[in-house]
Amino acid sequence: MARKTHVLLVHEDAPRVPDAVAPFLRARLSRKGALPWPWSWLGRLGARIVAWWRARSLAPAIALLPGPSPRVDALTAQAAAVQKLLGHRYTCHPVLHGGRPDAAAAAAAIGRDDQVVIVPMDPLCGPALRAGASGARRCARRTTERVHWTGPWSTDPGYLESLAECLRLAIHRRPGTGAYR
Secondary structure, three states: OOOOEEEEEEEEOOOOOHHHHHHHHHHHHOOOOOOOOOOOHHHHHHHHHHHHHHHHHHHHHHHHOOOOOHHHHHHHHHHHHHHHHHOOOEEEEEEEEOOOOOHHHHHOOOOOOOEEEEEEOOOOOOHHHHHHHHHHHHHHHOOOOOEEEOOOHHHOHHHHHHHHHHHHHHHHOOOOOOOOO
């Protein structure tokens, strides 16, 4: 039996400074199947050109963002809320694919007899997020063989029922009295 269960909430990071936009896009577009071109030197060249072209318009927008990526704070808050709900036998770690905190930081807390559950946090669970979940799985397997992956949660009946119940409560609540004001 596992001593502790570690839940890794995996999300894809976003570039935080304008100079990081082109390499971020190049890495995402260089994966096989990311673009509808034959995968060869021509496909890789096309990925570089598309990344350069898109970065020209996206980099100025990144420069306008105040501070670090809000994804870090949101994922950290989600991890804290999930850990509080699950109890003391669980730890919940935010993991950003391509950023910090990363899977290696989370794996440092995993013991040999522990188990790991990897939860991709993007409802679409695209290729980049699957790569992030695979990276988290590799890091966790260096310590324990008990690693599980939940798959896309957005279509799970339990999640959908919970979401519907939250929506019903919000609809019947007085305006402006919810968690978000």
